[in-house]
Amino acid sequence: MAWKKDSRIRDAYLACESKGEHERLTTFLKLTYTSTRTGLHIILIAAEMAPVAKVGGLGDVITGLGKALQRKGHLVEIVLPKYDYIQYDLIADLKALDVVIESYFDGQLFRNKIWVGTIEGLPVYLIEPHHPAKFFWRGTYYGEHDDFKRFSFFSRAALELLYEAGKRPDIIHCHDWQTTFVAPLYWDIYAAKGLNSARICFTRHNFEHQGTYICCKGFLKHEHYFCYFSFYLFIILVEFINTCINLSCSFMFVKVVYISRSKLYQFLYICAHPLNFK
Incomplete structure (x- = not known):
């Protein structure tokens, strides 16, 4: 313990x-x-955690990584969706906090009930959205027609939880396509609000599953797809370009214009309309 x-x-x-x-x-x-x-404050945001909510290897990694970091003396906390399908009997001291977190989604604010407990010695926060679509009360983890919306909502609510709780983590570690939106939301919204202590780490666990879903249908009945993983690769590209520009400024003493994240993300924000990035 x-x-x-x-x-x-x-x-x-x-x-x-x-x-x-x-x-x-x-x-x-x-x-x-x-x-x-002396250790770091590390927050893992993920869609799975063994043994309570496990589909594949991701759940094992979250639990194993959390324990390993904890043994090294780091403060580790984990944020998960509160599925109805979760094995609640394996969560110790599970209880609802006497607080309500409101997160922005699809043009309005929605309430989220926050639960806390411990899973194999690791402190865990479970987010239960009060959304009419009942995002995580479906009797399954993945494979729903609106997985895009479900985990976009979760990503925003997770950051809102950290912000409202006044947390100052050193690292926010996001796992797989379900939490891809955490990075741009963090830098474009929450860093400006004061949640700016953390570095963002993203781990891709399985390249076979990239979070590709139909967003909408346009003219000529062509389906418009959104790929979470491609979205994150684009983010990495933007940051790499910005880094190169900054290095050029430092070593070549040339004046260049810094590339705005917001400008380059705009066309992707259209696909991510439910978040509205407000």
Whole structure:
């Protein structure tokens, strides 16, 4: 257990037993801000986690990676969707927080209920959207006609959770196509709001599944597809170009115009309309 390695966690837990939910959250958040912490604060955002919500190898990686990082002395937290299909009996101390997180989607705000618990010693946040489409109450993890919307919603809600909770992670590690939207949302919206302490890491686990879905139908009955993975490759390309330009400025002393992320993302934002990037 984490508190066997850090007496501050044990002391905080015992001191909060008789306190309200908000006071507990504030107390534990203070532990992440202390200057004596030697490890990193790492948040994993993913669609799977073994053994509670596992489809393939992704779930095993999330749990294994989280444990390995925790053993190294890092503070690890994991954010998942709250599926109805999840194995709740394997989540210890599962309970709903006395807070409601509102996230923007498809032109309006939707409420999200946040659950917390531990899975094999790892602290986990589960996001339950209060959306009429019941995104994660389908009796399955993937393969729905609106997976594009389901995980776009989740990506936005996950960042809103981190922002509203006042977290200051060092690394936000996104996994597979389901969380591709986290990176542009982070840099274009949440960094400007003050959630700007983290570096974004993205891991692609299976190239066979790239998150390609039909977004809409246009003229001549051609189907317009959106590929999450291609979207992220484009983001990497933009960042690489910007880095090269900055290096050119530094070493060649030439004046060039910095490429705006927002400008280059605009045509892809059309495909990502439900998020609206507001």
